[in-house]
Amino acid sequence: MSNLSFPPTRAVGRGAAWYRGDCHVHSVHSDGELTPEELAVRGRAAGLDFMATTEHNSAAQAGVWGLLAADDFLIVLGEEVTTKTGHWLALGIKSGEVIDWNHQVRDGAIDQCLDQVHQSGGLCVAAHPHAPYPSGDFMFPYRGFDVVEVWNGLWTSDRPWNADNEAALAEWGRSLAVDMHMGSWRPAMGNSDTHLEGQIGTPHTVVYAEELNTEAILAGIRAGRSWIAESADVGVSFTAHAGGHVAGVGEQLTTHGGQVEVRATVRGVPVGTVSFHTDGGKVHRAALPGDEGGVVRWDTTAEESMFVRIEVRHPNGSVAALTNPIVLL
Template sequence: MTGAASALTLNSVGFASAAPGGGQGVDSEAAPEGGQETEVVRGRLEPGAPDWVYLPVEIPRGVRELRVSYSYDKPQVPAGVQGNALDIGLFDQHGTALGGRGFRGWSGGARTEFFVRADEATPGYLAGPVAAGTWHIALAPYTVAPQGLAYEVRVSVVRGATPPSRRPVHPPERVRGRGKDWYRGDCHIHSVHSDGKRTPAEIAALARAAGLDFIHSSEHNTTSSHGAWEGLWGRKDGRDLLIMVGEEVTTRNGHVLALATDPGTFIDWRYRAGDNRFGHYARAVRRAGGLVVPAHPHGTCIGCNWKFGFGDADAVEVWNGPFTPDDEVSLVEWDNTLARRPGTWTPAMGNSDAHRDPDTIGLPQTVVLAEELSRGAILAGLRAGHSYVAESSSVSLTFTVGGPRGEHASIGERLRVTRDASVTARVTVEGAPGCSVRFVTDQGVLLTAALPASGTGSAEWTTSPQYAAYVRAEVRHEAPAGRPAGVPGPLAAFTNPVFLGEVQRG
């Protein structure tokens, strides 16, 4: 695979050919109608194995269903040494070339078996005819133990007539909302279609209970969930739920949300930072109407740390799930970029990355100012940075900066005043008991004020553009006992910045 991460193609697996007629009859060598034939492949991968190992499977005519199962050994390894982890996926007769024309599904390490046929497929895989030709099972050795990785793949075909295909029903791009308003959403959620344990129906119910107005289905390296939300967006409890679909593009050098692309859009993930491919796929996300959002850029899992840079990012996920030290690092790194290039910046957002109980959907959530509850309006608000992040729907805030002559700017905007003008930043917070407010600028934290015990209150700070290039607000919990001096408590909320003064160029 030219220009992609390293790959290896194994010897092919074949099955007896069916008689002419494509599913209506079989020859003497093939299994009878509805019968199953199985081939077993065993192999071994050593440390330093290629990222992708392709097993070609020759599919004859007359196959109605393909079934695959696999296993691999997991020897004990010393503390601090990575053990074996082997992911799996499938490409059909259209091939394995980058871009994904032949893509038929991915389950990573979440499943040990799957099937595909015209009318149905295992979650993570795309239903469709099992056409004759060379298919490929993709094995991806994520980590290999020093002892090596021995694997076994069982490939089965079931003969018979192809059942009628089903046309997927995708969520609508616009649902009933409240007109121009602040809408709450969680744009990083996993279901049974990748490594999550919740069904789409369970996720929709939990999102409504969390007070969310919109969610985004972001499965690892697959689009199979795009048609799995039928009937879940309608009005319940007096409101609609906007459901957007996309993908979490899970590379070996970091994860990125292809946020709210056109349904059915597949974004390939088979490259590393050194392959110089990411820009191509970032443009593909935008052509499909979506946003490019690096996820948990300082995540601690293998392959999670973002290595592609932020030049192609439309936003960045700086808060992922319960607030942890890697989120603090992401927040600081993002803040450090805000004064680098006059007139250009990358908005921040936060999402739950919820997979299963007890993961909380809506912890955190991004609150977006949008003209309506639609895919286009929500994405426009996120792209412009007209948003803040809160730990739950109980926490809300307003943040504005005013100038001496009535000038006014809100989150994500620029207050255009002279460099020496006196400007006042004001934040009002509700639902944050035991918290304090911090005003943050390009120089750092310049004011901290405790909120009343009720958690509802406001704070003001006066500055000028010559002293602060931007100002943003944070709401923080009290630092836990034993935390080093100067290290703040976890976030309860934070805003995107308001920039101050005219853009200084040159």
């Protein structure tokens, strides 16, 4: 088999940087309408730096994806594991590897499948947990999964947001405080679940990675060093400041009991609001200043807030962007 059968696991990229990627797409090799070549072209046109191929219950087609990667475009191998009681993504699996999908919540086989992905260095993502079709509702416990796909673009129309995403986001948001108290929390991500023309990158996940390679991208997602955007037109910088120290999305900030200033800088959302969320729920909401977004600030302490995350919404309530939390200590 040629070395070009499958894409390389490393691209040149821009070194340590924020990279945009869509980790849930389907081609004609499962039930999508686009060829792999069309997906790669449209992904790059949508401003993506990487994408994952996630055909239903099958490996990426050999000999198809290898030539589509580039120095500035990474293709991650994956699979959508479509079970009778929920779908999940296996990201970063080996070339030709297939994860068994013939399991369900009552047979206890899920742990073995998750272990297989983890042994390959991959990431397990609970996909569209409230999808509106048979088997779309995610019935497995989140234990053992690394990430939750809280924003899925498949079943949306003019904007990539609907009630199913709202339910997934609320469920994930409520779980953060308990998970952090137990010593670990599960990051959120967003993907297009592309099947049709015009879907790729809507939404996508923006990940801070040391390099543009599979291992570094998965490490950034696993650590929650990421936020979700409806398109590449939207930019968000989210930081917390205390005692001369700064932390970003997915990081911890040691505050020594002092005041914390949280800053959200948003571009690409002409009119909208930023809401700040902690273990106490939604605690602050402010309008974005100016026609091109702007900076919104809010003050708190670690005693008041275990963590802070933000949601950026359009006037109609649909989400333009949301972040994983910054943890305050």
